[in-house]
Amino acid sequence: MSTYIRKEADKVPEPTLRRLPWYLSNIKLMKEKGEQYVSSTQISKEINIDASQIAKDLSYVNISGRTRVGYNIDALIEVLESFLGFTNMHKAFLFGVGSLGAALLRDSGLHHFGLEIVAAFDVNPELVGKDLNGIPIFHSDDFEAKMKEYDVNIGVLTVPINIAQEITDKMVDGGIKAVWNFTPFRIRVPENIVVQNTSLYAHLAVMFNRLNFNEK
Numbered sequence: 196m197s198t199y200i201r202k203e204a205d206k207v208p209e210p211t212l213r214r215l216p217w218y219l220s221n222i223k224l225m226k227e228k229g230e231q232y233v234s235s236t237q238i239s240k241e242i243n244i245d246a247s248q249i250a251k252d253l254s255y256v257n258i259s260g261r262t263r264v265g266y267n268i269d270a271l272i273e274v275l276e277s278f279l280g281f282t283n284m285h286k287a288f289l290f291g292v293g294s295l296g297a298a299l300l301r302d303s304g305l306h307h308f309g310l311e312i313v314a315a316f317d318v319n320p321e322l323v324g325k326d327l328n329g330i331p332i333f334h335s336d337d338f339e340a341k342m343k344e345y346d347v348n349i350g351v352l353t354v355p356i357n358i359a360q361e362i363t364d365k366m367v368d369g370g371i372k373a374v375w376n377f378t379p380f381r382i383r384v385p386e387n388i389v390v391q392n393t394s395l396y397a398h399l400a401v402m403f404n405r406l407n408f409n410e411k
């Protein structure tokens with residue numbers, strides 16, 4: 196039996212994966228303006244990224260465009276959405292319904308990007324048993340049981356930093372395969388588990404620095 200081993204080289208580069216959703220949003224805007232075809236040069240003008248870079252990024256996506264006319268806009272949107280995993284809903288559990296966790300539960304935008312938080316966990320008696328934006332909040336102790344009930348493989352981590360690792364271990368032991376980590380803690384996980392660290396503050400220093408530069 197021959198097994199196909201996925202090589203590192205088969206992986207789409209992370210910068211490409213970060214740019215593709217951006218192209219997608221802009222292409223959708225162009226569609227709203229009534230365009231039927233879009234070229235990498237046009238996208239380039241909108242978002243100020245080199246057209247050759249855009250063409251290269253789009254080459255990872257299975258779509259062919261005609262050199263001068265460009266890509267059919269509907270087909271490109273469809274292919275990009277499915278390539279990026281935005282069309283099939285990924286179900287997630289969220290841990291820690293505090294100020295950030297609650298904001299994420301209220302955010303309907305996640306849906307458009309393929310993420311559906313189906314339930315949340317907390318230990319605060321004022322929250323447990325309630326629901327927020329239609330999403331039930333259970334006690335953390337009920338997590339293992341709920342894993343059997345829901346078809347979930349993603350965990351969103353918005354708990355206090357001092358329990359970030361403990362809750363991660365709990366999620367992984369329960370069968371979670373990917374952790375979207377909002378805590379500033381660098382959580383450790385087994386090799387087969389995906390971790391995505393996200394910080395709202397990450398780009399603030401860049402903005403402040405550029406602001407100071409422009410004001411000089």
Ligand SMILES: NC(=O)c1ccc[n+]([C@@H]2O[C@H](COP(=O)([O-])OP(=O)(O)OC[C@H]3O[C@@H](n4cnc5c(N)ncnc54)[C@H](O)[C@@H]3O)[C@@H](O)[C@H]2O)c1
Nearest residue numbers: 291292293294295317319335353354356377378393394395
């Ligand atoms: N990545 C970012 O941009 C960003 C932004 C804000 C906050 N954060 C981080 O997110 C985390 C939460 O911040 P916050 O301001 O929402 O805090 P918060 O104190 O408002 O919320 C934390 C919640 O976790 C709950 N909790 C405590 N123990 C728990 C357990 N065992 N199981 C489940 N839930 C439990 C608490 O009851 C509370 O509701 C912190 O680690 C913070 O540093 C990150």
